[in-house]
Amino acid sequence: MAGKAGKTLPTAAKAGAEVRPRRRRKDAxxxxxxxxxxxxxxxxxxxxxxxxxxxxxxxxxxxxxxxxFDSKEALFKAAIEEGVLPAIEAGEALLDEYGDDPVGLVRGFLRAWWEQIGSTAYGGIPKLMFAEAANFPEVARYYNEAVIQRGVALLRTAVARGIASGVFRPVELSVISPLLISPLIHLATWRNSIAPLCGAGVDPDCYLETHIDLVLHGLCAGKKPDGEPR
Amino acid sequence: MAGKAGKTLPTAAKAGAEVRPRRRRKDAxxxxxxxxxxxxxxxxxxxxxxxxxxxxxxxxxxxxxxxxFDSKEALFKAAIEEGVLPAIEAGEALLDEYGDDPVGLVRGFLRAWWEQIGSTAYGGIPKLMFAEAANFPEVARYYNEAVIQRGVALLRTAVARGIASGVFRPVELSVISPLLISPLIHLATWRNSIAPLCGAGVDPDCYLETHIDLVLHGLCAGKKPDGEPR
DNA sequence: TTTTAATTACTGACTGGTTAGTAATTAAAT
DNA sequence: ATTTAATTACTAACCAGTCAGTAATTAAAA
The missing domain is CATH 1.10.10.60 (Homeodomain-like)
Incomplete structure (x- = not known):
């Protein structure tokens, strides 16, 4: 299929003929x-x-x-875990920053997720986890508990506070988090599947800001969702 | 797995006990x-x-x-195509029904998609297409053009009409369709991946209605999104 | 109707190419 | 010289695809 392949990237040897460097870099x-x-x-x-x-x-x-790595499966697990820690850390950091500003926290969470996860190489992990969940149930369960459920809880807390303080109108808390994050997951998945096959899709920034604008208007009901519009 | 096998030649059939029917059903x-x-x-x-x-x-x-079927790949294509026609037909039918009622069309589209696609066996197709897009680019392109882009255009038209008639406030049309449909795709994907691994996820109806309520409030801005709340 | 021939739907052991994993070997570093 | 990182050559298992043969069904002959 792919086909061109060629050699295996000889890491740009100095000049002479095809001498392979065979570097040793145990730590990297x-x-x-x-x-x-x-x-x-x-x-x-x-x-x-x-x-x-x-x-x-x-x-x-x-x-x-x-x-x-002991096996292909071990490599898979390691690759996933590589993307778990950044996701958790990024989430925790947000609570410190926007602890008591629901609108800012929702906006900040969505922007931070896209910037630090969705638009990076880690943005492919959701698609991968969904695709392989049945083949690696333990990894999927771990990912669900360690990453997804934590993020869900974080977002839910933010919205709950907004409702409590009267900034947001009442909405069903049990479904609000996936509703807020799923457009971003979808965009990340899209960019890692169909987008490469067709030229020029949607503009991520426009997509993200329109989503934020739409849901904040939806959450705030009549009142305007205050705060900088970016 | 099955493993009863026994000897190499199963010529002895008379045994009377465990001979399977071996029905002939060419058409089915x-x-x-x-x-x-x-x-x-x-x-x-x-x-x-x-x-x-x-x-x-x-x-x-x-x-x-x-x-x-000629090959595993041919079977794959046939399985996908099986789910393409219903999706297209369902979409076309909606334009007839809600031709000039933007709010009803958006609500109708989302409910119909979930009822006729998302909650059925076809609900797994998006996940499958995303996962296999790089392995079957032609099938993915076909699915994108025949199903996704048609649905996107349909939704965009509905919203554009709503804006023109003053029911909706202005939003970026180039991103509105995926924003509206992605929570449903996400729910369908979830139910075909992680959900089976953990007991009891969100309630689909509540999720769907909350989403509709949220985006219609977001789209209608100040005014209330009229129409039956189900 | 019963018997026999022809056809069709289906089976499952087999094969050949592919690939995860391993053993033997080579080269760099200390 | 010894240790260790990396490569190469190899093996065993797996699985898509094949095909010779079997059971069910239909058609024709008796």
Whole structure:
């Protein structure tokens, strides 16, 4: 299919003929391997991704992979976990910043998610988790509890406070978080699936700001949703 | 798995006990096979689904599969196409019904999508298409043009009319359709991935109605979004 | 109707290509 | 010289796709 491939990226040897460098970088390898693995798992799925391919993208041979990971499955788990910590940390940081400003917290959460997760390489993880949930139920459960449910709780708290303080009108709290975040997940998924096949999709910033504007208008009912419009 | 097998040649059939019917149903087979295939592709992905598994779920042997489909890929395409026609037809029908009632059309579209697509077996197709887009770019392009872009255009037209008639406030039309539909796609994807792993998720009806309520409040700005609240 | 022939739907053991994982080997670093 | 990072060559298992053969059904002959 893909086809051009060529060599395996000889890391730009100085000049002479094709001498492969064969560098040794024990400490940097795991990161490089999980990054390559994540990109390919997101693009093609777990089963359709060949270990040779992952190794080639990371600039090593397949055997090297097994110096750092016990199995393909272990590599998958490591690649996912790589994206879990940043997501959690980013979420926690927000509570400190917008602790008692519901409108700012909702806006900040959505913008921060897109900036730090959705628009980065981690933006492919939701698509990957949804696709592989049945094949890796434990990983999916872990991801759900460690990342999704935490984010959901954070958003729900923000909205609950907004309702309590009269800024937001009453809405069903049990469904509000997925309603707020799903357009962003959808955009991230889109960019990691269909978008590469057709030229020029929607503008992410416009999409994001329109979403924020729409839901804040919806939440605030009659009153205007105060705060800087970016 | 099955494993009774026994010897190599099952010529001895008279035993009387466990001989399966081996019914002949030439006309019903393709449907049964695509339905089984779709369910398994949605659950595990294309590459991770074994043809033996699909055949077993449809109650036939793997050889039979090849009487009706040329290859695993052909079966995949057939399974997707199976879900394309209903989606298109459902969309077209709506324009006739709510041709000049923007609020009703938006509400009707979202409810109809969930009822006729999202909550059915076809509800797994978006997840499947996103996951396999890079592996089957032609199928993904076809699905995008035949289904997604049509639905997007339909929704955009509805909102544009609403703005023109003063019912909706002005919003960015280029992003409004995915913003309206993505929470539903997300719910359908959720139910076909993580939900089966954890007991009791959100209530689909509550989720759907809250979404409709929220976006219509957002679109209508100050004024109330008239119409029956279900 | 009963028997026999022809056809059709289906089966499951087999094969050949593919690939995750391993063992033997080489090269760099200390 | 010894240790360790990395490569290469290999193996065992798996699975899409095939095909020789079997059971069910239909048609024709007796």
């Amino acid at each position: 390898r795991p990161q490089e391997l999980t990054a390559a693995a994540l990109a390919l798992f997101v693009e093609k799925g777990f089963a359709a991704t060949r270990l040779d391919e992952i190794a080639a993208r990371a600039g090593v041979s397949k055997g090297t992979l097994y110096l750092y | 087979r393709p449907q049964e096979l695509t339905a089984a295939a779709l369910a398994l592709f949605v659950e595990k992905g294309f590459a991770a689904t074994r043809l033996d598994e699909i055949a077993a779920r449809a109650g036939v042997s793997k050889g039979t599969l090849y009487l009706y």
